[in-house]
Amino acid sequence: MPVKKISRKKTYTIAALVFVAVIVVFLWRDLNLANRVGEIALPDIIVENIEIDREINGKRWKLISPRVEHKDGFFYGESLDITITETETKVTKIKALKGVFTRSNNDIQMTSADAVMTDQGKEYNLKAGEVEFEAAKELWRFSNSVMLTDGKLIIEGKGGSYDTVSGECVVTGGGVVTWKE
Numbered sequence: 063m064p065v066k067k068i069s070r071k072k073t074y075t076i077a078a079l080v081f082v083a084v085i086v087v088f089l090w091r092d093l094n095l096a097n098r099v100g101e102i103a104l105p106d107i108i109v110e111n112i113e114i115d116r117e118i119n120g121k122r123w124k125l126i127s128p129r130v131e132h133k134d135g136f137f138y139g140e141s142l143d144i145t146i147t148e149t150e151t152k153v154t155k156i157k158a159l160k161g162v163f164t165r166s167n168n169d170i171q172m173t174s175a176d177a178v179m180t181d182q183g184k185e186y187n188l189k190a191g192e193v194e195f196e197a198a199k200e201l202w203r204f205s206n207s208v209m210l211t212d213g214k215l216i217i218e219g220k221g222g223s224y225d226t227v228s229g230e231c232v233v234t235g236g237g238v239v240t241w242k243e
Contacts, residue, residue: 107132118168122147137163154179168197187211200226216240
């Protein structure tokens with residue numbers, strides 16, 4: 063069966079139609095970008111220089127942040143300063159690079175946290191890569207390297223926890239204890 067040769071005029075016409083079809087497809091895609099914006103998760107609200115006072119388990123919490131976003135029931139904060147006042151003599155101050163606060167259950171997660179707890183004149187310091195507070199159990203969990211000290215005793219480990227109800231402090235994943243006299 064012989065192959066029929068296509069004339070130049072038909073070849074140019076087919077090439078022009080293919081070119082126009084490609085241009086139309088790209089144009090249609092670009093014009094419909096606005097419809098895809100809804101797929102990007104946007105925060106419900108963004109607040110700058112915010113100060114929040116809450117009572118959690120009978121303790122007064124004060125959270126300060128230069129910028130907080132609220133999205134899907136979570137508060138995402140940058141450069142958090144938290145003060146927890148239990149009594150006049152027991153106060154904990156925490157500074158964290160960033161954090162996530164869950165409004166429904168008062169749980170909080172922090173990154174790069176430094177804390178100082180003052181209790182009846184004694185001072186305890188904490189440094190941890192990650193800190194989580196589970197409000198229902200009043201339990202603090204530390205991970206990604208943790209260091210606790212009272213000035214004389216230094217406890218370091220990979221992780222740990224502190225139960226505020228029992229006062230029990232546990233270091234997990236191996237630890238080093240150093241004390242000075």
